[in-house]
Amino acid sequence: MSGMALDPEAGSLFELLxxxxxxxxxxxxxxxxxxxxxAAVQSQSPELFFHLAAQPLVRESYRNPEATISxxxxxxxxxxNAVRKAPTVRGHVVVTTDKVYRNVxxxxxxxxxxxxxxxxxxxxxxxxxxxxxxxxxxxxxxxxIAIARAGNVVGGGDISTDRLLPDLMRSxxxxxxxxxxxxxxxxxxxxxxxxxxxxxxxSDAVLAGEGAGPxxxxxxxxxxxxxxxxxxxxxxxxxxxxxxxVEKGEHPHEASFLTLDSTKARTxxxxxxxxxxxxxxxxxVEWHQRVLAxxxxxxxxxxxxxxxxxxxT
Numbered sequence: 261m262s263g264m265a266l267d268p269e270a271g272s273l274f275e276l277l278x279x280x281x282x283x284x285x286x287x288x289x290x291x292x293x294x295x296x297x298x299a300a301v302q303s304q305s306p307e308l309f310f311h312l313a314a315q316p317l318v319r320e321s322y323r324n325p326e327a328t329i330s331x332x333x334x335x336x337x338x339x340x341n342a343v344r345k346a347p348t349v350r351g352h353v354v355v356t357t358d359k360v361y362r363n364v365x366x367x368x369x370x371x372x373x374x375x376x377x378x379x380x381x382x383x384x385x386x387x388x389x390x391x392x393x394x395x396x397x398x399x400x401x402x403x404x405i406a407i408a409r410a411g412n413v414v415g416g417g418d419i420s421t422d423r424l425l426p427d428l429m430r431s432x433x434x435x436x437x438x439x440x441x442x443x444x445x446x447x448x449x450x451x452x453x454x455x456x457x458x459x460x461x462x463s464d465a466v467l468a469g470e471g472a473g474p475x476x477x478x479x480x481x482x483x484x485x486x487x488x489x490x491x492x493x494x495x496x497x498x499x500x501x502x503x504x505x506v507e508k509g510e511h512p513h514e515a516s517f518l519t520l521d522s523t524k525a526r527t528x529x530x531x532x533x534x535x536x537x538x539x540x541x542x543x544x545v546e547w548h549q550r551v552l553a554x555x556x557x558x559x560x561x562x563x564x565x566x567x568x569x570x571x572x573t
Contacts, residue, residue, distance in 0.1 A: 262304045264289050264297070265313060273417030276557040291335035295341075301342040301349075302352070308463055309346075309403075312338045312355045314386070320423045321382035332385035336392055345404035351466035352403050355457060356390040358411030358448065358478060358520050359383035369521030370482075372409075372474040390474070397472065404472040406462050410518065411478075414540055415452030416547020416564070417557065424487060428494045429548045432502040438495075439441040439507035443488035446517045451540035453568045454533040462531045475529075478520030483537035493538055497545040534571040 262285035268274040280286045285304055289296040291313050301309070314332050315321065321328040336354070343352050360378030361370040376385030376391060390407055397405040401513070414425045421427070431438035458477035465471030497500040525531045535543065541565055550560045 262306065263287070266290060269419060271419055274282040276417060277561060278558065290339055292330050294338045295384045297338045298345065301346050305348040306346065307348055307350050308350050308467065309343050309352045309490040310355065310459070311336065311353070317420065318380050318382045321380055321385065325381040325531050328381050329385045333388045333392065336389040340393060340396045344400055349403045351463060352405045353408060353463050353466060354393045354405060355408045357386045357457065358409050358518060359411060360390045363518060365517055369478065369519045371521045372476055372524055404466050404469065406466045406471045406472040408459055408462055409474060409476050410450065410455050411453045412447040412449050412450050415451060416540050416543050416544050416561065424490060425494065425544050428491060428504065429544070432498045433548065433552060438504035440487060440489065440491055441507050443506055444487065446484060447487065447488045448484045448519045449490060449537050449540060450479045450483065450533060451535045451543060453565065454535055458525060458531045460533050465529060475525050476520040476522040477525055477531070478522045479533045479537065483533065484519045485537060490541060493541045497542055510534060535566060
């Protein structure tokens with residue numbers, strides 16, 4: 261197994277787990293460098309390719325829209341072209357986001373055939389990348405392309421800024437009051453292991469010649485709850501006077517309601533979440549508290565993976 265990415269951030273899960281030692285090859289590059297991407301793909305002779313590289317943050321997209329669009333759109337084109345030229349590749353999974361949909365406040369959940377669009381630079385760039393992947397599949401010979409759409413994925417070890425659970429964990433661990441920008445925003449919350457399980461099932465379908473096209477991977481309706489509710493659950497589970505408050509001031513636009521209809525994945529891939537929303541948050545809190553108590557991050561992570569594997573679907 262090989263990977264290619266930018267240098268990991270200091271303190272990232274990649275570093276904490278020492279994942280470089282588990283890879284046959286660990287290539288450092290920027291997907292905006294077309295030549296580097298093509299050379300890396302050709303040198304590794306992959307059979308199955310996952311494209312997850314992106315500028316993934318909404319607020320960062322307002323601060324730096326050009327880098328967001330060049331990474332998420334032009335970078336995706338470079339990956340698609342490099343994979344198309346690699347004769348060993350039998351399947352390609354492109355991961356976009358739930359935010360690719362034109363958000364019209366739909367309560368029933370967006371389905372794969374709904375129109376795409378984007379208000380903020382991040383969601384617009386991911387919608388463009390999604391459309392690009394679909395058009396690529398229809399325009400050029402190459403391996404089948406599946407597109408996975410998921411969002412608001414949580415899990416232990418995430419250190420990104422401007423994300424709810426990492427911000428809460430940092431504040432709680434420091435004994436500080438967490439600050440929440442959009443307490444009433446409603447999102448589909450999902451543990452990363454549930455999401456990755458869906459991607460792996462999709463990759464099996466692609467290799468079997470049955471998984472091309474777009475797929476939603478979102479939780480059931482009971483896991484679609486507000487930011488405030490998630491913050492309350494996290495604070496209660498953390499204990500030790502963990503608390504949060506609304507951050508005052510003006511903030512860039514973010515969608516107030518978003519949810520997916522994942523009937524297609526449940527029906528055709530027999531996929532569904534194994535963790536409900538409270539269990540998902542509990543596993544995040546547990547991961548951080550155990551690592552703060554000096555347990556090895558790899559041991560904690562593998563323990564959760566093994567427990568996940570024993571859960572009924």
